[in-house]
Amino acid sequence: MASTTEENYLKALYNLSNSQGEVNISELAQSLGVSMPTANSMVKSLQKTDLVVYEKYKPVTLTPKGQKEAALIIRKHRLTEMFLVKKMGFGWEEVHEVAEQIEHIHAPKFFERMDEMLGHPTIDPHGSPIPDNQGRMQEFSYTPLSSCKAGQIVQLTALTNSSTEFLEFLNSRKLSLGIEMKILSREAYDLSLVVSYADHLQETLSEKVSERLLVRIIG
């Protein structure tokens, strides 16, 4: 059984994997807030339990076994977030830290019950997909709002960043998942967008914000 530390490495590797499933030691170290030698030595030890493939000076890759373990931890994280929001009255901006701890609990029934009580959800409160109990994660192909054109009508479906600060910003603008918005114009200078939604008739969103908002184009 992987330790909490190992689980965190697996999760980071899963999230950092590029299209070829590769992760550099430096990215891994940075993402976990540890030094490169630390990441390096942990990667070597994950290799001994067949969770990653690794060769000196090459990027790291998760094995299928490592991918599955990682996805199952992410499943526990996202189920927990959903449970906290839907069943315990937490705001979507408050759940990350708690879920970060609860994802390491070893108690299959606990998460199965959450799953049942939530009606087997497929996305978490931030629109991210919840892997199934075999560790399979469905791929969504959402568009960043930043690459939409003036005149389009879109529905906010997910976020690429779920930091507390960003979520609090969205709260302050009454932006939540499911909301439909119309793109009124784009400022060529700074790529900010002017949009309207609900009772916000004219709201300006910086590029930094709009590239973190994932949408489905509905018109």
Add this chain to the structure above:
Amino acid sequence: MASTTEENYLKALYNLSNSQGEVNISELAQSLGVSMPTANSMVKSLQKTDLVVYEKYKPVTLTPKGQKEAALIIRKHRLTEMFLVKKMGFGWEEVHEVAEQIEHIHAPKFFERMDEMLGHPTIDPHGSPIPDNQGRMQEFSYTPLSSCKAGQIVQLTALTNSSTEFLEFLNSRKLSLGIEMKILSREAYDLSLVVSYADHLQETLSEKVSERLLVRIIG
């Protein structure tokens, strides 16, 4: 902030404290399943953070600070057990292991919400008192069923042991908290008791069982 390991030592010390609040190193070690030198060295380190008082070859004592920390961990454990039973459909025999992990989660709001959703319970599913959020635990003075007399009518209010095996035994006899039972007779030879309750008109309980059942005498 105390580590998970330290929290487990505090909890054990709290539970093992005798009337003078003292615990021997050997008991502590045994209770945690570690060697005596391990317990000894941890006690020394707990002393550095003012959680225990300790002198060579003397028993260990929790400081008021240590007592409060311990009680607050026990509070999280028992709130969790109650939540699992009342809100997530767990049986009272399945909650201990999970609660043992969740008690170490650092997330005040998580436990406050449990507490609210449960209506500020004062006992857990096994009848043990839940310390308040200041770490104060109320004392109940229940009687072990084993020291009751034939003819008495009692209500089952708590257990002195909550092992899965014992709880499963109680389940098999349909014994649950709140049940009223009449003591029909006591066997002088092995101190077993014959009792009746609900639709069990004549059930024999060994001394081993009856001394683990705490009751309130109601007639």
Add this chain to the structure above:
DNA sequence: ATAATATGTTAGACTATTCTAACAAATTTG
């Protein structure tokens, strides 16, 4: 009260996870 037993301590070692300093390889750039 002394021997036998139980309890507690010290010393030294091991694993997991982390670090810094120094060095090596790979990549980028003028």
Add this chain to the structure above:
DNA sequence: CAAATTTGTTAGAATAGTCTAACATATTAT
């Protein structure tokens, strides 16, 4: 393409928590 920069590795050390073996103190029982 060679120099500069970035990235990765090795070596060595630190801390937390654990162990066993050996020794010391306390307690119990004759």
